[in-house]
Amino acid sequence: MDSIFGLQGGDFVIIACDGSIAHSILKIKETEDKILKLDDHKIFGISGEGADRNSFGELVHKNHSLIRYKTGGYMNLQETAHFVRSMYAQAIRSRDGPHQCNGLLGGVDSDGTPSLYWLDYLGSLQKITRGAQGYANYFLLGLLDNQYKPNLTKEEGIEIIKKCIKELQTRFLIAQNKFIVKIVTKQGIEVITI
Amino acid sequence: MSGIFEYNGGSIVGMKGKNCIAMACDRRFGQQMSTITTNYQKVFKIQDNILLALSGLNSDIHTFYALMEKEINLYNLKENRKMKPTTFANLVASALYERRFGPFFVTPIVAGLENGKPILATYDSIGCKSDLDDFQVGGTGGNYIYGACEAFFKPDLSPEELEEVIGQSLVSGCDRDSLSGWGGVVYVLTEQKLTVKILKTKQT
Numbered sequence: 001m002d003s004i005f006g007l008q009g010g011d012f013v014i015i016a017c018d019g020s021i022a023h024s025i026l027k028i029k030e031t032e033d034k035i036l037k038l039d040d041h042k043i044f045g046i047s048g049e050g051a052d053r054n055s056f057g058e059l060v061h062k063n064h065s066l067i068r069y070k071t072g073g074y075m076n077l078q079e080t081a082h083f084v085r086s087m088y089a090q091a092i093r094s095r096d097g098p099h100q101c102n103g104l105l106g107g108v109d110s111d112g113t114p115s116l117y118w119l120d121y122l123g124s125l126q127k128i129t130r131g132a133q134g135y136a137n138y139f140l141l142g143l144l145d146n147q148y149k150p151n152l153t154k155e156e157g158i159e160i161i162k163k164c165i166k167e168l169q170t171r172f173l174i175a176q177n178k179f180i181v182k183i184v185t186k187q188g189i190e191v192i193t194i
Numbered sequence: 195m196s197g198i199f200e201y202n203g204g205s206i207v208g209m210k211g212k213n214c215i216a217m218a219c220d221r222r223f224g225q226q227m228s229t230i231t232t233n234y235q236k237v238f239k240i241q242d243n244i245l246l247a248l249s250g251l252n253s254d255i256h257t258f259y260a261l262m263e264k265e266i267n268l269y270n271l272k273e274n275r276k277m278k279p280t281t282f283a284n285l286v287a288s289a290l291y292e293r294r295f296g297p298f299f300v301t302p303i304v305a306g307l308e309n310g311k312p313i314l315a316t317y318d319s320i321g322c323k324s325d326l327d328d329f330q331v332g333g334t335g336g337n338y339i340y341g342a343c344e345a346f347f348k349p350d351l352s353p354e355e356l357e358e359v360i361g362q363s364l365v366s367g368c369d370r371d372s373l374s375g376w377g378g379v380v381y382v383l384t385e386q387k388l389t390v391k392i393l394k395t396k397q398t
Contacts, residue, residue: 089257123253126231
């Protein structure tokens with residue numbers, strides 16, 4: 001039921017998530033942050049059951065830190081995306097089975113190039129300019145395709161995300177009132193709650 | 195999961211010509227009915243004279259391609275020479291069979307030029323190699339492309355003609371298959387060079 005969606009602009013990446021945690025018909029929390037900060041210039045929005053989301057998120061975060069310590073301190077977006085993919089891919093044929101969560105990994109490299117990657121629980125990986133996970137796909141892909149153009153500015157990107165949020169609030173059966181939006185630029189990560 | 199091979203969709207085709215080979219693939223990556231991206235590469239250059247096309251589950255395409263890259267890099271380092279296309283074709287078969295009881299959900303096509311002679315091999319997901327035909331298909335649109343291939347193909351086509359024939363076969367096939375399409379990419383390999391061309395199919 002989580003909505004995770006995002007887009008890549010000229011020099012930034014935005015990932016947005018809904019804030020709700022629900023158990024059956026009860027909404028437990030409205031302000032849950034489902035976008036994990038991997039380092040100062042990388043974020044990973046994860047959609048899935050709470051436990052899977054948290055445990056896989058921690059696994060990615062800690063293993064990412066470990067690899068950086070081992071190999072000299074910096075991993076760019078492409079390396080990180082492939083690394084996270086390999087964690088997913090290794091799990092699908094393991095005893096415990098796949099990690100039951102999907103994700104959007106985005107960030108800006110040290111040279112300023114933004115990238116956004118779409119990852120799913122089987123280990124599929126695609127570099128995208130705009131996309132969503134879960135039910136949000138059905139409502140937002142058309143809107144994102146229509147509004148997107150190359151080299152968007154940060155302000156234009158935020159406007160598009162606001163339109164996406166409005167769309168979900170209008171048409172999605174499940175009421176999702178609060179959204180957390182994270183924007184990564186060369187300067188760092190900015191968080192807005194809408 | 196009804197049809198793990200149909201989950202992400204996609205089609206590939208390979209053909210032999212006169213001292214040249216061609217490979218083509220569509221560009222769609224989807225999740226059943228939903229399309230995620232339209233620039234998904236399914237043909238990989240393993241070596242200057244070997245191309246590997248993979249169709250099936252996206253995750254296994256990444257994994258299997260990485261595995262083949264690793265094998266060929268290790269081979270180059272250990273043997274200090276390039277791998278022959280027939281050797282690589284055998285390697286793919288045995289790599290697939292190694293996972294006999296937990297297979298990779300991919301159907302590969304290998305194409306290459308060995309001393310100017312074209313090599314083409316296709317496999318099922320557990321490594322049964324078939325290298326007898328002059329054209330091979332794979333993926334969800336495979337059967338549609340077969341029909342077009344049978345109609346257009348002739349033996350010993352020149353690189354330009356081969357590019358035309360494989361392009362037309364791919365486009366006709368993908369236009370009918372709902373899980374393939376959103377553009378096509380054609381690779382033609384001759385002794386001298388590899389040319390890559392992007393084609394338009396019906397944008398659905």
